Amino acid sequence: MKEMIFPLPDGRKLLIxxxxxxxxxKYRQLQKKDTEAGGILIGRILFESNDFIIDNVSEPMFSDIRKRAYFKRKPAAHQAYFDTEWAASDGRCFYLGEWHTHPETIPHPSIVDMTDWNRIMNLSFESDYLFFVIVGTQGTKVWGADRDNERIIELRGEKNYE
Ligand SMILES: [Zn+2]
Known part of the structure; x- marks a missing residue:
């Protein structure tokens, strides 16, 4: 599998x-019984270019609520995973956003997703951008939240679909 690259409106890039x-x-909802999955995005902000790289993600934890069309991430276990990764990287990784799956071919954010993303965008983080990934059964889409301008836009890469 190749990486995904998305240009941001300000000229920077996101690489996954x-x-x-x-x-x-791996959590694509290909079967009727498959429930939504999700986690946090973990990555780096490059020195000089300020480009973003998502290196890693947390996976669904036992405490999360997973239904056919619903995912609720309980923060504690994901935070513990992040803390381990943070220590292993000598404090060089950042929280860069959230991902979850949808039981649809090409994913669209729900009202619940948009409300949640707007809430998260306004919390306090080191990064001026956050990212929200939805993994559909055929396409994976990414939205970028520009925290300074309080704006969320869909990012269009060269390759959103497999
Ligand atoms: Zn959703």
Missing amino acids: RPEALEKMR
């Missing part, structure tokens, strides 16, 4: 590494 994509796409 193949390992992170693989981890998310």
Whole structure:
């Protein structure tokens, strides 16, 4: 699997590494009984270019609520995973957003998703941008939240579909 690259409106780039994509796409809801999955995006902000790289993601935890068309992430277990990764990277990784799956071919954010993303965007984080990934059964889409301008837009990469 190749990485995904998305240009941001301000000229920077977002790159999602193949390992992170693989981890998310493993949870595609291909079967009728498959429930939504999700987690957090973990990555780096490059020195000089300020480009973003998503290196890793957390996977669904036992405490999360997973239904056919509903996912609720309980923060504690994902935070513990992040803390371990943070320590292993000597404090060089950041929380960069959220991902979850949808039981539809090409994913669209629900009203609940938009409300949640707007809430998260206004919390306090180091990064001026956050990202929200939805993994459908055929396409994976990414939205970028520009926190300074309080704006969320869909990012269009070269390759949103497999
Ligand atoms: Zn959703």
